[in-house]
Amino acid sequence: xxxxxxxxxxxxxxxxxxxxxxxxxxxxxxxxxxxxxxxxxxxxxxxxxxxxxxxxxxxxxxxxxxxxxxxxxxxxxxxxxxxxxxxxxxxxxxxxxxxxxxxxxxxxxxxxxxxxxxxxxxxxxxxxxxxxxxxxxxxxxxxxxxxxxxxxxxxxxxxxxxxxxxxxxx
Amino acid sequence: xxxxxxxxxxxxxxxxxxxxxxxxxxxxxxxxxxxxxxxxxxxxxxxxxxxxxxxxxxxxxxxxxxxxxxxxxxxxxxxxxxxxxxxxxxxxxxxxxxxxxxxxxxxxxxxxxxxxxxxxxxxxxxxxxxxxxxxxxxxxxxxxxxxxxxxxxxxxxxxxxxxxxxxxx
Numbered sequence: 001x002x003x004x005x006x007x008x009x010x011x012x013x014x015x016x017x018x019x020x021x022x023x024x025x026x027x028x029x030x031x032x033x034x035x036x037x038x039x040x041x042x043x044x045x046x047x048x049x050x051x052x053x054x055x056x057x058x059x060x061x062x063x064x065x066x067x068x069x070x071x072x073x074x075x076x077x078x079x080x081x082x083x084x085x086x087x088x089x090x091x092x093x094x095x096x097x098x099x100x101x102x103x104x105x106x107x108x109x110x111x112x113x114x115x116x117x118x119x120x121x122x123x124x125x126x127x128x129x130x131x132x133x134x135x136x137x138x139x140x141x142x143x144x145x146x147x148x149x150x151x152x153x154x155x156x157x158x159x160x161x162x163x164x165x166x167x168x169x170x
Numbered sequence: 171x172x173x174x175x176x177x178x179x180x181x182x183x184x185x186x187x188x189x190x191x192x193x194x195x196x197x198x199x200x201x202x203x204x205x206x207x208x209x210x211x212x213x214x215x216x217x218x219x220x221x222x223x224x225x226x227x228x229x230x231x232x233x234x235x236x237x238x239x240x241x242x243x244x245x246x247x248x249x250x251x252x253x254x255x256x257x258x259x260x261x262x263x264x265x266x267x268x269x270x271x272x273x274x275x276x277x278x279x280x281x282x283x284x285x286x287x288x289x290x291x292x293x294x295x296x297x298x299x300x301x302x303x304x305x306x307x308x309x310x311x312x313x314x315x316x317x318x319x320x321x322x323x324x325x326x327x328x329x330x331x332x333x334x335x336x337x338x339x
Contacts, residue, residue, distance in 0.1 A: 023327060023330055027326070027327055027330045030326060031322075031323050031326040031327060034204075034207075034322060034326045035211075035319060035322055035323070037204070037208060038207050038208045038210075038211035038212065038215075038322060039211060039212070039215060041208045041212070042207075042208035042209055042210070042211045042212020042213070042215065043211075043212045043215065043216060044212070045208065045209065045212050045239075046212040046213045046216050046236050046239070049213075049236060049239060050236070054235065054236065054239070055232055055233060055234075055235035055236050056235075057229065057231070057232035057235070058228055058229075058232040058233050058235065058236075059227050059228050059229070059232065059299055061227060062225040062226065062227030062228045062299075063225060063228070064225075065224055065225035065226075065227075066216060066219070066224065066225050069219065069224070145208075146205060149201065149204050149205050149208060150201045150204075150205070152204075153197070153200050153201045153204045154197055154201060156197075156200075157196075157197045
């Protein structure tokens with residue numbers, strides 16, 4: 001038995017999130033996590049598509065105004081993600097795919113920040129065509145968001161342990 | 171519990187057996203379903219937000235070009251949704267969350283008609299950067315945003331409202 005996982009899993013908060021028999025706790029947290037994913041990954045992909053030239057008449061500079069919405073989704077998902085992790089620490093932390101997912105999200109966010117700095121924070125942006133390198137970055141960004149969504153979704157099918165001492169039934 | 175004739179039929183289809191025989195089918199379709207919902211919420215959501223006044227420097231017709239990606243996402247989700255239904259029909263057919271999901275999609279559908287089937291769409295297409303969208307169309311955008319989020323909420327909650335009976339294991 002891993003003492004750290006046991007400490008979290010037997011704690012009051014973990015038990016509360018996992019076992020409160022109402023949709024307003026665990027299912028609600030999971031749902032917020034999904035909405036956040038849709039807004040952050042979906043919004044990020046939409047912005048990437050604009051950079052790639054799919055909505056060419058769409059002004060670039062005002063797109064910066066959408067970023068606070070994406071950051072809000074990121075905060076919602078960081079908080080809901082930590083709560084889900086507290087509820088089932090063994091399930092997540094014994095699954096290698098969970099670390100892959102975290103890395104993909106970290107990478108996606110770094111790329112998103114880079115895109116913001118390189119494109120949307122540049123005052124000259126409307127006056128010149130988007131550079132090839134920036135388009136490559138946008139394409140890369142779409143690929144990581146898709147991979148992150150896939151990794152997150154597949155966590156539900158790849159875990160070996162449900163809780164400490166309780167193997168997955170899958 | 172006796173199976174209804176429609177369920178007997180669904181469970182006799184090739185698609186039903188295909189889903190049950192190939193364990194990779196479900197995770198694959200779930201993954202595509204999540205990608206589809208992200209495309210829909212990301213593109214339609216940004217358009218709705220613009221209509222509601224966020225990032226007003228963008229002309230509505232220009233950001234509208236992204237909607238086709240949301241439609242593509244929606245089509246992916248209809249296809250994968252049919253796969254889910256044919257795999258485990260009673261999980262959906264006897265589930266309040268699914269009824270609400272369908273109702274929200276229905277309202278979203280009528281809302282789409284209220285946008286493209288009236289002068290609203292043509293009116294939006296004429297607006298330039300920094301233009302305020304008329305109140306009637308803001309209402310359509312707000313309805314769109316809340317209905318699609320409602321669809322997502324009900325979809326995510328489906329498994330928590332699963333009926334207690336399963337016709338097959």
